[in-house]
Amino acid sequence: MTWLITGGAGYIGAHVARAMTEAGERAVALDDLSAGVPARLPDHVPLVEGSSLDGDLLKRVFAEHGVTGVVHLAARKQVAESVAQPTRYYRENVGGLVTLLDAVAEAGIEHFVFSSSAAVYGDPGWISSRRTRPARR
Ligand SMILES: NC(=O)c1ccc[n+]([C@@H]2O[C@H](COP(=O)([O-])OP(=O)(O)OC[C@H]3O[C@@H](n4cnc5c(N)ncnc54)[C@H](O)[C@@H]3O)[C@@H](O)[C@H]2O)c1
Numbered sequence: 001m002t003w004l005i006t007g008g009a010g011y012i013g014a015h016v017a018r019a020m021t022e023a024g025e026r027a028v029a030l031d032d033l034s035a036g037v038p039a040r041l042p043d044h045v046p047l048v049e050g051s052s053l054d055g056d057l058l059k060r061v062f063a064e065h066g067v068t069g070v071v072h073l074a075a076r077k078q079v080a081e082s083v084a085q086p087t088r089y090y091r092e093n094v095g096g097l098v099t100l101l102d103a104v105a106e107a108g109i110e111h112f113v114f115s116s117s118a119a120v121y122g123d124p125g126w127i128s129s130r131r132t133r134p135a136r137r
Helices: 011-020 055-064 079-084 088-105 126-132
Strands: 002-006 026-031 048-049 069-072 113-114
Touching: 002 011, 011 026, 026 055, 026 126, 055 088, 069 088, 079 088, 079 113
Parallel strands: 002 026, 002 069, 026 048, 069 113
Antiparallel strands: none
């Protein structure tokens, strides 16, 4: 298989790229380098500089590299920034996912791994109540 790793020059993406190539899989990274560092990637993993919001680029990368699976890690993840700029985060994170899913479906790619966040499960309540429970005398 050949995997496209979006956000491949990021913290998790570079580890995924390394683990995949050590396991004998081919990988190509896509990253807009807003937070990514190309030097994190193993030498033999090509880096395409661009955005998951660019549907035409995605189609080109799929075709040129014969991509058969996608690991989607490209996202903005700063909590304070996401609260200050919610529409930007929505546009880039949700929009990037939707654009990517459209391109994946059109290309007939059947393997897709999406890294989200434990934060989507919310606060289960008992954690914060434990934290705030007053100490016994
Ligand atoms: N680091 C963690 O502990 C952790 C835990 C759970 C979930 N996650 C999730 O995993 C994903 C990756 O996390 P990370 O820690 O590797 O973050 P990171 O910031 O190190 O990596 C994200 C990469 O995506 C790139 N990027 C951002 N938007 C892009 C876009 N539109 N197109 C192309 N590239 C783009 C950035 O340049 C960066 O290199 C995020 O969705 C994050 O919320 C991270």
